[in-house]
Amino acid sequence: MLPYITRRLLISIPVLLGITVISFIIMKLAPGNPVDMLIDPNTPPELLDAKKEMLGLNSSFIVQYWHWLSGLLHGQLGYSFSSYAPVAGMIGERIGPTLLLALTALLIGLLIAIPLGIASAVRHNKAFDHTMTGLAFVGLSIPPFFLGLGLIYLFTLKVHWLPTGGMSTLGGEGGIGDTLRHLILPASVLAVGIVGKKIRYIRASMLDVLGQEYLRTARAKGVKESLVVYKHALRNALLPILTVIGTEIPVLLGGSILVEQIFQWPGIGQLTMQSILSRDYPTLMALNLAAAIVVMASNLVTDILYSFADPRIQYR
């Protein structure tokens, strides 16, 4: 196992490098730059040029990339073009809230989706199954911004139960309770999408297993139906789900961009949007790198966990 992990980690280095090159190219190909945006006919062109020079935008593409990379190798992610704050600090501040939101949503989503998915598969083609598949479809297709605004309208304007947005009450005492109150709505919106998707996966996977010969054998032996479902079938059905969950984490981080906007959740998503709009290259590069690392890490962790969960799979 250990050699396998080491090999995977070593492979990830050139991959990450490649990702930074590609994202740097794409970023530079995108029209516009942080200086030309400051269009104001009263700004002397010399000043704009001086600013480009200061930010290193006048040097060639390769020089700019090399400058960024050598900074990275020295552990420097640079300073934001717009706030002049250190990029590492900006991202560090945001990653916690984003993870909290994404993982809470994942947890809620799975807690709802797993039992419903199983129940749906067990009652295959019954009314309950049809209702669940229908609801899953609704959950999957409802746009998060619409759901978000709807929930805000309902829970804050109509019944005043929950705050409209943010992560803590301004001037409040703070604390876990306060954060949780702010977390409920955005996490629910994200969770709805997860539930919709996961119910379908779990149902399909469960149906697949339920049709297997060994279950017929188990039933023939006289094993109780509940044991058949929860002991024999479920365990096998959950194996492919593990992979899906692993790939869900990067999707969640991407999907939270919208939700973070609506609920003013101070996470990575908001930072990403603003950095794109203001062409804040150093921040964008660091965000890309972080995203790439998260994707690769969650893939690796999934693979490792999979081999634990299913001894038939061996990595060497």
Place this chain on the structure above:
Amino acid sequence: MKSSLRYLTFTLLAALLVLLSACGSNSDKDKETAAGQTSSTDTANAADAADTKADPAADTATSTPAKEKVVTVGIVNSPPTLNQINDQGDSATRTVLALINDSLLDINTSFEFLPKLADSIETTDNQNYVVKLNSNAKWNDGQPFTTADVKFTLLTALNPKVESSFRLSFIDGTNDAGKLEEGQTELSGLTIVDEHTFQVKTKTPIDPNIFKETFATKVYFIPEHVLKDVAPDQLATNPYFQKPEVTIGAFKFADFKKDQYTEVVRNDNYYRPVAKLDKIYVKVLPATNLIAQLQTGDIQMNSLPVGLIPITDYDKLKALPNVTVDSSGPSEPAELFFNNKTINDVKVRQAIAYALNRQLIVDQLLKGQAEVIDGSVPSDNPYYNKDIQLFSYDPDKAKALLKEAGWDSSKTLRFLVPAGNKIREQASDILVQNLKDVGFKVDVQKFDFSTLIQKVLKGEYDLTIFNRDYYIEPSNYFSLFKSDNANNFIYYNNPQADELITQGSTESDPAKRHDIYNKLQQILHDDLPTLSVYSEKRLEAVSNVVVGGKPLNLGTFNNVNEWDLTTN
């Protein structure tokens, strides 16, 4: 089988652990910042009982803690920075800066200048300006504010290695870019008379209002005693600008969480009457939530121009019982810019003007909360030319003009629309329909602003629409039309207009200036290098609990120290 179940449990537990640790570390951080806040306000306002609400220890010490007076202002975009000498042209930054920084003069909505750090600014020849500072003025750490700080600020901001948003190229001793030359350590246009008096000499005589607007109301100061040892090229990344605790204003910096809020607390060392409020939050939230939060009392007011309530919500806002709504004066217009190189026939541009039903946009889309003007200058600017006959909606005339001009109807107009401002996008849809009705082919391209500007600067457009900045000083509206301005992206070239623009910006006699600008506006109206579509009257909403303050187009915070809350 058995072992696989165990591993599965292990997996789920591991996932839970990750989640919990994320929760835990996060709330820890929350506590830390909360504790940091209280302790910092505590030491600063040791004598101030109002702040003790957040501090349980002090709570027991004072028997009757007063309720904190807090006002929260809603804003739509987060300020990118709080650097008072480099606001990056960002209106959100300017909003927050105005709370914690005083300028020499302030301004109100009637374009009147009010004394702030300066007691007086006087000139006899429109070239030498004598500024007398308020002798009580001091930084919020108690250090006196003197002409040494003025000199330090100017020499720093004008240093070519320092990025600054100050536009002071009219001061004697600066180059065309408004900077000092490399290695230059003195500014010849600045004379320090004594601790509280200094004199600024301009290159040529200028209208005192230019000096007052661009120097006296837009220059904020940095403390020499804090920043004197910082190398110029290291200044922007200095920690001071991430947490500008030492400033000079009615409020002082307490906390800045980008994309969330800025918190400022009362400055008890203020040289003017100390503020009545304890705290002001400037909170970032989506425009669609502004009304909801006004209703719930999470915010007490919106802000102009970065906390605009969509005008489509006008009726809903009016119906709120706890909020008072006003309309601002007409603001900087949404302006249709022609590429005067590709649409070089003035008749075609006039045809476009006649083709557009701007009154419909104002009446229906903006619910009457706007007015139609043709030029770039809003109608309440003292230099607005009232005698100009506006273009009417006359599609037949437009068609006739097009025929006369021999417009090739197979030609497609590239109309670039910036995404983001919904009202402007909807207005653009109406404009496109109007243009099609008279026989234009229009290709609408929507871009984010950065992309759009890039295309516009390259001349890859025929028509585009956006709003410029709001200025008091009229010359700022006209510099765009000067043929030798490198930023003249509309490719307008009229020597007569050039001459008037130059005259207008150097003429110091107001009556003559009026004359010049009236003529100039007439020429620009006839040539039509740009056409304004609507000049919005923005919604100013303020909760009834706030006394003495409301959002304004200009000078919202000029009396922020007098703001208060009703007692009940």
